[in-house]
Amino acid sequence: MSVHRTSVALVAAAGALLALGPVIPNWAVSLVNVSLGIGVVVLGMMVLMRTGLVSFGHGLYYCLGAYAAGLASNRFGAPDMLAMVAGGALAALLVSAVLGLLLAKYREIFFAMLSLAFSMILYGLLVKSADLGSTDGFNVHAKSIAGFAVEGDAHRLGVYSVIVITAALCALLLDAYLRSHRGRLAEAIRDNELRVEYMGASVFATVHLNYVISAVLAGVGGALMAIHIGHIDPEMTYWPQSGEFVFIGILSGTGSVFAPLLGSVVFETVRSYAYEKSPDTWQMVLGVTMLMVIVFLPGGLWSLASRLRGRPDSARTGG
């Protein structure tokens, strides 16, 4: 049964990454950090996509999480990585619980567009707030992990470990949820809301819950990125950022919690090489990649994986 396999595989992968931490080159560490930080956000996109929803404004929670983490460390004197992650999750939780009441009634393009509007409003607010550095944002420096101060190499590995472990944890929990009866409702709702209601379950409650879950994941991802990058700015809630999350979500596929994590590694690698090798046409490279995936891998990269394993491709995009 896939229950144990996924969880075991996740733990194993996390363990392997942690073991590799000290030996792999610095840039690889950074690649893993970014990919997993983004990957956690895309896990959130995956929950939505399973529910048949796509948000063009998930940067809202990514950014919120980052700023919460940043303020936790710079203003509220908690420059502790765990506190920052918790802060990011909490901020996303509170806001999404409220906005969710509204958005859970929306579907398709209208859900996407209302999310977009909210994310752009946050952008406007941040640009206006000079004491948060306006568009320049501000720098963040996490000084400790669960109270243990870290500096230099310890800091580098600390950040890496916190990100790897958090990402693995998020994936584990999400996987458990998606396999639960409640979690399975997501796809049922995507397929046929009417029937779900006639089977006695509340579509609204489920969509709301999934929305909040995806927001919290985005918040955690934002906090992780704030810790790794050490800088946050309103760009994080600007629409192309949200578009990128959707793209990675589609690129990855929704077949397994592994998909978003691997998908974002692939995306980060492609993007970084595009920047490096063709500084003048990296957008073109990304665009073409995107089209290739949509045309040749409709189920996302994960469908490739499941095809290789000769299993029915359960990966599907939103809507």
Next chain:
Amino acid sequence: MIKAMKPSRLAAAATAIVLALGAPVLMAQQKTSIKVGFVTFLSGPAAGPFGVPARQAAEAIVESLNAGKAPAPYQIKGIGGLPLELVVIDEAGGATKQVSEYRTLVQRQEVDFVIGYIGSGDCLAIAPVAEELKKLTVFFDCGTPRIFEEASYKYVFRTRPHATMDAVAATLYLLDNRPAVKRIAGINQNYAYGQDSWNDFEATIKVLKPEVEIVTSQMPKFGAGQYGAEISALAGANPDVIHSSLWGGDLEAFMLQAQPRDLFKKNILVLVAGEPYLHRLPGKIPDGTVVGARGVNAVFAADSPLKRWLTDLYKAKAGIEPNYPAYSVANAFLGVKAAWEKAAAKKVGSAIPMGANKNVKEEMEKAYAPPTQEEVIAMFEKLSFDTPSGKVQMSLGKGHQAVTGTAYGTTRFENGVVKVGNIKYYPAERVNPPEGVSSLDWIKSGFRATAK
């Protein structure tokens, strides 16, 4: 003969000779070239006015330096005799992406140092990473004073003065020439640079002339393109002065829309960063407009061999006069070159006089090996060096932040070209805060505050 010479003089002479001719040969087996990461906007709205001119300047300067064509004191080939090679990266995509790209540049490309960054947000984000990766990084264009006022860095330098100077000098110039101004309006992009630029200007003029009235401050969103309503609002407020830090496509769109609507009939326009557009908007910039070039750059730069050098190589590359981003790039390259070669000379100078030790070859190699990054940084701090825009002193931010004087002038449209006349120069210390004082405090204190 040689015996009679003092060791130091001997060393100096030797340095000059060897660095100019022999050094590369001597160092062949160690290091054959210097890899420079260069980051600038290649896409997006900032690419045209800043990003690409900066890149063209960088490429032209590198060619010229490698060919040893630069005038004194930069005639040594490349840097310290080593040829430079550029790795260019697009700055677009936001600070988050830039941090990743910077890591790639330093760790995968293994560049020797990085010159770059136009966006203030990017500079703020990169600085701590440069520190973490211990890589010499020189910001050539970004403006925010926050970088060295909020933190201090060992590996980070900025070879252009920060933006406070622009606002302060603009105000001084305005009040020197039009002491009567009363009604002030502004139109600035709604992002950090635009906001800071307006706030500094407002603060300065309030200090120097408390009775002025701010009639309106328009803050169109970055890249808005349509300024119809803003122009009406500005006209409706009928100000004596309109302050603007708009740049690039936004400035041009604003001018193109405002000028036919006679917005500037009854007031003075102040364009803090207007210089690059003078040649682009002939006839669109009203006479009497106050323009700056964010430093003693371009039209304001006094004629000198270095200015002629930059002008020629840039014209050859881009076909037009270099604008201030090109000057900023020159500052950055020449700053590193000066520090590097000073460090090299120091090594040779401090080397034991030849012959004192039997193993002369070993002595030579040690003395002529390229300086370490730490040695270069040690020389870079508090360095003062010549550039096409005059002397640059690294006197703020514990010797990491440049100050220069600046200048403003007034435009005059003459037979098809916009001339800048009535140019006034403001010395560095008059328009820059002293070490250890934040720009805004300095302004608010009426330019009196000193580090406590």
Next chain:
Amino acid sequence: MAVILDARGLEKRFGAVTAASNINVSVEQGAIVGLIGSNGAGKTTFLNMVTGYLRPDAGSILFDGRDITGQKPRRITQQGICRSFQIPQLYNSMSVAENLMVGVGIVASGGRGWAASNALDGTPEQAVSRMLEQFGLAGLRHRQAGLLPEGTRKLLDIAMAMVVRPRVLLLDEPTSGVSADEKFALMDMVMAAVRAMQVTVLFVEHDMEVVERYVQRILAFYEGRIIADGPPAEVLRDVEVRRFVIGEQDPPAGDRHA
């Protein structure tokens, strides 16, 4: 026998159209009732009001003595009334077994609102397997629902209604779109399952053979009214019924969406 479903004076209008006027129906536990009438006669409107898809303009619906008028479909399902659909409402991207597992899962994770009678016996997996057996779908458990032939879709649609263990089952044209030679096999299967679980059934049907063969009682609808109510033999002999209902049979409504 105890009355389980009791509709009193139901009214429903859509603008000028009267979809239901003064509908009075009371159904005993375990009864199997057929609803006949031409399209637009008000059969489906009645179904929709009972299952909460439409709120009646007037009148009340009692289920097992409790007033459920105007409650949400979800609440009504939880109390033990479930329905199938004229156009099968499946989870097309899921396998047959998963389609049922969703329902079982909802019941299993239950929570307040659910009537005791819905409680599963055995594990969810067992509940699903039992249902697959009863509807002869065991062989198809791994097939994707979206790719099934119409007859099987109908069957699965009904199984999905049964899997949440209702006490009253409403079937909306179970045999429409099913080929003539399939329809009895399908109905036999359904009825067997229904009897095994002692479920009260109301079903809308155009096919008189099917009606005659399976029901003990018929409600004949015309222009939103019930024009006849009684045992098949009686009702089908009724003059009005012969003219308004049987006289003009409609072709089965074609599938307009999925």
Next chain:
Amino acid sequence: MSQIPAVLADAVVYASWLFVIAVGLTLIYGVMKILNIAHGSLYALGAYSAVTLAGGWLAKGYAPLGSYAMLALAALLVGLIAGPVIERGLLRFLYAKDEIVLVLVTYALFLILEDAIKLTWGVDPMFVAEPYALLGNFEIAGLTYPTYTLVLVAAAIVVGLALWWALGFTRSGKMLLAVIHDREMSAAMGVNVGLTYFVTFTIGAFLAALGGALTAPTISVVTGMGAEVIVTAFAVVVIGGLGSLGGAALGAVIVGLVRSAAVHYQPELELFSIYLVMAAVLIARPKGLFSGAEVRKI
């Protein structure tokens, strides 16, 4: 002096501009259910072509008035070349895809076109201002407006009326509406959906390019201008109700008024006024102002 006339005048001008850039977007969505992000790039293409053609025309010293023809020509060329190429060459293979995936397809297209434009025209801002000033000025409430702004307003009205007529009173227009209401049905009824899509997208592309061409003389065309415009256009059509012509018009007017009022009375709010409106409208009317509620048959 009361600001109200100025507020209204600026609102009208801005609304006209918004309408011209948004109407093609809503048309394409209405018929093809594609929210076309590449609309922004087509807008930019229109602007760049306009600058090139009109600039070239004036450089040759031909009659200045001819530059307006050049603007129109630029829009036509982009519409008739880029439109068909994109629709035949890419989109038609993907209609089966999910609505959201199609948005991503156009996003990919947008990225590709952004660099294509850069490679063709370089990154230097370009402008051709003559057509803007050529027609002189007029005054409203003591404020000067270039007569060219009237051209913009007129263009908006003409485009609006033309589409309204074409959709409501011509055979092919009625077919279009049929497709809007029910793809399968109209296909069954023998409407050539493929052709309809082809024509619609071409017209949509033309309208995007027209927006760019008409804007070109008032701005300096720069790389990334498409990105700035597209989200604003989204807001407008979403406010009005996706796929609704009248909606786009109403959306444009509302946004125009709000923004103009913000600039005159509360410049601070300009930045997100449009998104506040968008959120408010969507909250009040989940599918925008003009949108028919669809009933589900079960």
